[in-house]
Amino acid sequence: MSQLSSKHVIGIEHLTVDDIQLILKTATQFKEIINRPIKKVPTLRDITIANLFFENSTRTRISFELAQKRLSADVINFTSSSSSVKKGETLLDTVNNILSMKVDMIVMRHESPGAAHYLAERVDAQIVNAGDGTHEHPTQALLDTYSMQEKIGDVKNKKIAIIGDIMHSRVALSNIFCLKKLGAEILLCGPSTLIPKHIGALGVHVSHNVDEALQWCDVANVLRIQLERQNTKYFPSLREYALYFGVNKQRLDKLQKEIVIMHPGPINRGVELTSDVADSEHSIILEQVENGVAIRMAVMYLLANKQA
């Protein structure tokens, strides 16, 4: 078993446990490489990868690009702040235009759930989903899992709390799929308007009390709250959110144990997370960023390997 079962990485839901373990194991090797004085390897020489970002992103785009450069792939970037549909060209046209220039792999972020599925069924290139709307963000879940394992060992039977806007979070959904496959226990915590009614079907616990959630868990993955992107008001104010769901030092001090704090970034300091927590020794937020490059190198390396 040294190959992925799938030609694409579109979502964690469709990866096998072996796929996930293989990616995590391969990432360890790449993490060692990117900490060497010479960080670049020739592994993906002559492979051309297009990064198509139809939605704003800084860190994910940079992380993918860096991973590609360290693997010696040829990289082109396409960014568009709004979706191509609104611009007048269809997604399929945009992608086929780029593929005509002999591109092997596409990394795509898109605002619409299922966009990566849509593309994978219609083009020959390999697809890496870098986030499709509120659906999945598989490399984020893999790097989160990798970072947890680095800190607390095997996640099997560990207790992971995911705190925040679950309903609009691809990070939450991919984390749930990934961690459940690896045998972790999951508790979701947030305002009741931001937790889908049927989420229990995924085999997770739900709480609306952040103190309870923190007391229960080994790791708290705190999500970014984005009031400005919601067309419907799901909670009254960021102030009230911070009061009832914000993770701060007072809350952590009350616990009779130490827990690990994670955040996919960018942080709204003072809203979901206060600075005294984000910058504390409990936080592995910057490790997540570093591991992101290794995970993405592993994913693209394994996909290219599959194709060859």
Add this chain to the structure above:
Amino acid sequence: MHYLLKNTTILDSTSSYHQQKVDVWLKDGKIEKIDTAIQAEGAEIIDFSGCYLTPGFCDIYVNANDPGFEYRDDIDTIAQSALAGGFTTICATANNHPITQSKAQVEYIVNKAKHTAVHILPIGAITENFDGKSPSEMHDMHTAGAVAFSDVPHSIKDSGVLLRALQYVQPFNGLIISMPFDKTLVGEGLVNESAISVSMGMKGITNLSEYVAVQRDIELLRYTGGNLHLTGISTAESVALIRQAKTNLPENAHLTCAVFVHHLVSDENDVKSFDSNYKVFPPLRTQQDQQALIEGLKDGTIDCISTQHTPLNIDEKNVEFEYAQNGMIGLETAFGLLNSKLGNELSKEKMVELLSKHPRQIIQQPSNSDFVIVDFDTEHTVTEKTLHSKSKNTPYIGKTMKGKVKAVFSKGQFIVQP
């Protein structure tokens, strides 16, 4: 024209030949004679052994798209699709451009349909520009030939507007058609709300968004009396509410309802692949909902079946699921799909009632001599080529179905299907 149709079994409970195997003699656009063993000199003889002759099918919910969206379908191609599916009477929604909301627009459809072999009956808008506020000239449209009034695919949010529409059309025994849903509860939902919508990362559309509107519409009808037809019922709760309402509504309040073909043959599991051809509104629901709909058909709670025929161009469908428009074409696949799925659960008579007798009663059309000859056993596969609609937006292409329309007699024309 001069035909002798041999050995077909009549399936029409109002006919004295019901359940009898007969010959039918067609001459000069009329049924000359029905009898056993007719001799008709000079007639082209076609043998329909094993086939059934039933009244022509009738669909109360068809988007004809003419005028305004002729690239999807027009009156002529809609008529061809209808005939291919055995429908001799169809109602064209007001969802055109411009919206059918005046006498002139009703007359346009009536006149254009005259040249086709199908009875295409216009539905007028309840409110001007579907704004949900200002009533359109329903009496005048009725006089010009509109058979019902509806703002589908929109629902009327303002209860007062719907109440006054139900009252206003009563002097001319008008029919109001409502597709019940509360838009504020639908929100940004794209698929049925369930564990599946969660896994797809999509906002769900709750059953609640439909049945609160069903309950409201029933109470409005209870107050006003008149004729209300609820179309596109998709949830178990709605079926239960309608079942109960039918036992206790006052005599002057006539409630009927329809279910769409695709809700009977597909369910939310089909959407998992993000195939936008399954994107419809109301969304495909759970298997439990589907079973409740079938029970509703069996016990008479649901009066008829509609197709919600919605032609859409490939560019309106072959996009990301979220951006794809709602709807699928349905006229040409309706009978095959229904018979394949429900052939063992519904009797042949019941199927014909749901497709022809009941919808005709709902839109108050007198019986005519239009008929369709169907074979309940022949298998055939739907392909893009066999579809007459300009649009090919159906997930059932490539599907093999049992049951085929063999011939249609409509408006004096006899058409044998290939």
